[in-house]
Structure formats: structure tokens, C-alpha cells
Amino acid sequence: MRTIFPTSGAVHFSTRGEYGVRLMVELARHHGHGPVSLAEIADHEELPRPYLEQLVVSLRDAGLVSSTRGAHGGYALTRDPEEIRMGEVLRALEGPLAPMVCASEDPAHAAVCGRSGFCTVNPLWIKVREALATTLDSVTLADLTRPRETAHPFHAGTAADPVSLRA
Amino acid sequence: MRTIFPTSGAVHFSTRGEYGVRLMVELARHHGHGPVSLAEIADHEELPRPYLEQLVVSLRDAGLVSSTRGAHGGYALTRDPEEIRMGEVLRALEGPLAPMVCASEDPAHAAVCGRSGFCTVNPLWIKVREALATTLDSVTLADLTRPRETAHPFHAGTAADPVSLRA
DNA sequence: CTAATCCCGACGGAATCCGTCGGAATTTGT
DNA sequence: ACAAATTCCGACGGATTCCGTCGGGATTAG
DSSP, X not given: OOOSSSTTOSSOOOHHHHHHHHHHHHHHHTTTSOOBOHHHHHHHHTOOHHHHHHHHHHXXXXXXXXXXXXXXXXXXXXXXXXXXXXXXXXXXXXXXXXXXXXXXXXXXXXXXXXXXXXXXXXXXHHHHHHHHHHHHHTOBGGGGTSOTTSSOSSOOSSSOOTTTTOO | OOOSSSTTOSSOOOHHHHHHHHHXXXXXXXXXXXXBOHHHHHHHHTOOHHHHHHXXXXXXXXXXXXXXXXXXXXXXXXXXXXXXBHHHHHHHHHOSOOSSGGGOSSHHHHGGGSOTTTXXXXXXXXXXXXXHHHHHHTOBGGGGTSOTTXXXXXXXXXXXXXXXXXX
């Protein structure tokens, strides 16, 4: 009997993704006011600091944050929150966002499948990957810093789109 | 050093999802010609039969396939392939398709998060879930039975949409 | 010099994933 | 009646991944 919620469900972001995004949001809130230490973030968000230390390496390697060492050091965004797409953040944290090896953006990875060419379900995974990428790249870090009561949490392109906020 | 491909990537369907979908496709191909045994499918798709036996229970419980026992028995779809959305299949196989507990369709599950109400990143996970659901529910099993060379693998709503096939 | 902070590598318990195995129940064909 | 084919069911176990913890080194500010 599979549990009702097998950790989370079919498609799953790990705590890396979850904590990492929250860390980035926190950095966005302090953007322009100097670096923020992991201790502060860990305290404010109630997250294990040693784990954040491990996480943030990926973000630094991806060039999303810069670090300043020593006392009063910490991390800061390298770009304005409006310029950082959540797709970049999650790729950095969790790896290529493909639901299946055969659906990787990188053709080299996709090739390891073997069933390429005759597999008729591959287009489904591709479509999933595209939907995911489009969605994540359409949201910026700035969108996640606004309080939820705001009228338009995500800059709704046209009017008449209350779906995105009241899910 | 996280491996380049951590099993698959950020968002990941397990082999349950992969094998289960391939099983369903195989059933769709034989739809209307009596039940197909797992031995045949396992042989044709080169998948471990005992594992398929375990898998197919979820599909049966979800009412997607019916079974007939005894010699010459096997499994068959309960509906026409055109009527079976891949969202249903994957929910049955992998559980609720939410990337995060707080983004579950079921409000009871979503409530376990605690951060509800003030968490500003929750809308992102909701949006991901919606994109995923919309995508998966827009593809039917029939779409996956057609050979790939077909002009329109997924019934493209409007013309000028070659994106979906050539990814 | 001290405190704060980033940086780095290693380690380990827990959970999940990916099946395997053995056998019971049911149906068909001979 | 018997044998073969098949679904059905529950348990088990190795491998991998996840989720952190821990200890210490390097760097900077005061």
C-alpha cells in the first residue's frame, strides 16, 4: 500500500529546491542592503544552517549569488530580482529540469536512452519538460517577494486571469 | 559533487511512471482484441514482469484497466484510448501530481505545511502543478500510440505549432 | 587577536526506489 | 480430472538518494 503522499507526489522538488528558493527570496528582500549571512537566513526561515551552506554552493557556482567572506560577510544576489528567473534557480539547485533522461535538453544525455527514434511516449516527456520550463522561466524572484494579498502575484499579462492566484 | 544527472533531474518520474505508461500504450495498441498478458508486454517491452505485476495493481485500482484471470487472461483498457488522459494514468501510478505537499489539490494535504497564508513561494508551486496537470491532461493515450513520423503527434489545436513535435 | 563568516570534505541514518521471490487463486484446454 | 497459464498477494532486500550533521580551515572586520 503506497502511502497517500509518497514524500510529496508524482513530480517532486526536494528540500534542496524548497530551501534554496526560500533562501533566494530572503536575499531578494534584502537586495541592495549589503550581504546577508546564512545564520540570519537560517534563523529567520527556521532552516538548518549547515545544510544551507551546502546548498548555496550550487547557487554560487551558477553565478546567481556572490559571497563576501569574513565578519559581516554573507551572500547577495548578483542581479536584480526582476532579472532572475525561477527556472535558473531550480536548475542550479536540482539539476536539469527534465522528468526523464530521454527528455533532457542536452542531446548527449537524451541519447543514453536507446529507445530514441521509435519510442512513442518520448514526446510526452518532452512536452512536460517544456511546460515546466516555460512556467518556471515565466516567474521571477521579484514575483515571490511580494506579499500574497497583492492583486497580481504574478504580473498577469492580460486582465481576467484570476486563476494564477486563487488556486 | 552532485552527478550531472541525479537519476534524472529536478522533477522526476520514477520507473513506475515510465513502465506503467509503456504498459498502457501497449494495451492501447491491442485495444479491442481481447486481453493482453503481462508476459507478452514484459517480453515485447523488455521489462521485468514481476515488477509490472506490482505496477498494474495501481492501474486496476484506479479503474483504468480490467483484468481477466486464468489461461488466456490478461489486462485490457476499460475505456477507449482517446478517453484516457495521461494525467489519470500518472496520478494512478505515482500519486498526486504536486511538486510539493503545500501545492496538493487536496486542501487537507496542503494544510500540513504550516507556512500557509504567509508563504510567498507557495503560488509558484501551485502554478507548476497547474501547468503539469494541464499538460498531462491534454494528452490522451491515443496520442501516444501513433508512430512518431505522423504530422501531428498531439492533435495540435491551431495550426502553426510545430514546437510540440520537434523539441 | 578575536569573532564572525564563508568554505570544504567527509560521514551516516533514514527513507525511497526497484525490483525479486514464493505461493495462492482462478480460468482454459485436454 | 489434470495441467498450464495467468492474475493476485504479501513480504523481503540491496542499492541509491535524500537530508542533513560534523569538524575544521581560510578570510575578513573590528
